[in-house]
Amino acid sequence: MDAPAIHDISASATATYGHRPVDPDKVDTSHGPILYLDDITVSFDGFKALNKLTLTIDRGELRCIIGPNGAGKTTMMDVITGKTRPDAGTAFFGQTFDLRRLPDTEIARLGIGRKFQKPTVFEQHTVFENLELAMKTDKRVRPTLLARLSAAQRDLIARTLKTIRLDGSESRLAGALSHGQKQWLEIGMLLVQEPELILLDEPVAGMTDAETERTAELILELAGSHSIMVVEHDMDFVNKIARKVTVLHEGSVLAEGPMNVVQNNERVIEVYLGR
Ligand SMILES: Nc1ncnc2c1ncn2[C@@H]1O[C@H](COP(=O)(O)OP(=O)(O)OP(=O)(O)O)[C@@H](O)[C@H]1O
Ligand SMILES: [Mg+2]
Numbered sequence: 524m525d526a527p528a529i530h531d532i533s534a535s536a537t538a539t540y541g542h543r544p545v546d547p548d549k550v551d552t553s554h555g556p557i558l559y560l561d562d563i564t565v566s567f568d569g570f571k572a573l574n575k576l577t578l579t580i581d582r583g584e585l586r587c588i589i590g591p592n593g594a595g596k597t598t599m600m601d602v603i604t605g606k607t608r609p610d611a612g613t614a615f616f617g618q619t620f621d622l623r624r625l626p627d628t629e630i631a632r633l634g635i636g637r638k639f640q641k642p643t644v645f646e647q648h649t650v651f652e653n654l655e656l657a658m659k660t661d662k663r664v665r666p667t668l669l670a671r672l673s674a675a676q677r678d679l680i681a682r683t684l685k686t687i688r689l690d691g692s693e694s695r696l697a698g699a700l701s702h703g704q705k706q707w708l709e710i711g712m713l714l715v716q717e718p719e720l721i722l723l724d725e726p727v728a729g730m731t732d733a734e735t736e737r738t739a740e741l742i743l744e745l746a747g748s749h750s751i752m753v754v755e756h757d758m759d760f761v762n763k764i765a766r767k768v769t770v771l772h773e774g775s776v777l778a779e780g781p782m783n784v785v786q787n788n789e790r791v792i793e794v795y796l797g798r
Pocket of ligand 1: 596
């Protein structure tokens with residue numbers, strides 16, 4: 524692949540979420556899904572954390588992934604983001620980007636954003652500065668930490684603050700936010716990098732009921748303009764946001780479909796929901 528192009532951040536930031544200007548590195552989904560995993564196997568000392576896992580996500584889809592502890596949910600995200608290399612199988616982002624061959628930094632730059640369970644905001648910086656820093660460490664643009672923000676960048680931050688329910692709190696120190704607000708800020712730090720595909724691993728863990736409710740609304744707002752994969756154990760939350768649900772068990776897909784169908788699947792009840 525050619526050396527990555529240096530994009531003009533002012534141009535990039537004028538775009539609305541999910542609609543960047545034409546870009547040679549843009550993910551191509553004209554003939555298929557945004558994420559394509561086929562027959563993926565990951566072994567740790569002979570133990571198969573993923574075992575012939577096949578799963579595809581369409582552009583704009585909101586997919587919930589559920590399943591018991593150790594089912595391989597986080598490992599799947601590790602494969603998608605290039606953190607773990609599978610022993611076998613196929614993994615593509617759009618039609619052209621082979622996730623098995625790209626370094627993790629390149630995968631992030633191409634538009635896959637991931638949020639880990641534990642928030643990792645910069646506590647000594649304000650909410651606004653956190654978003655600014657995330658934007659300026661965007662792998663797609665020249666590092667310009669000292670440069671002033673363009674109007675388009677300010678606009679993107681302003682829209683993101685609204686999305687993450689922190690408009691009016693931009694001057695607060697991130698360290699003073701509640702746990703839930705920190706999680707939203709971290710989602711915002713992903714959004715200012717305008718990812719195409721967002722991976723959220725247990726986004727509502729540790730949140731209050733009210734925060735969980737607002738996170739569900741937030742994710743529903745992002746769906747459509749983004750492709751989103753959400754891993755969660757909180758079934759009330761999953762029920763609120765679920766469209767298509769995939770159940771992982773022992774490294775493979777056990778069931779897939781609408782929540783009400785998956786919920787009534789005998790094997791799913793046996794291995795997970797009926798616990
Ligand atoms: N680096 C590693 N080395 C060895 N084993 C690992 C490693 N990473 C994961 N595993 C094992 O792979 C299996 C799948 O783990 P994974 O973290 O993907 O599960 P999960 O579905 O995310 O579970 P949870 O719901 O508890 O987060 C587990 O048995 C885990 O112990
Ligand atoms: Mg996990």
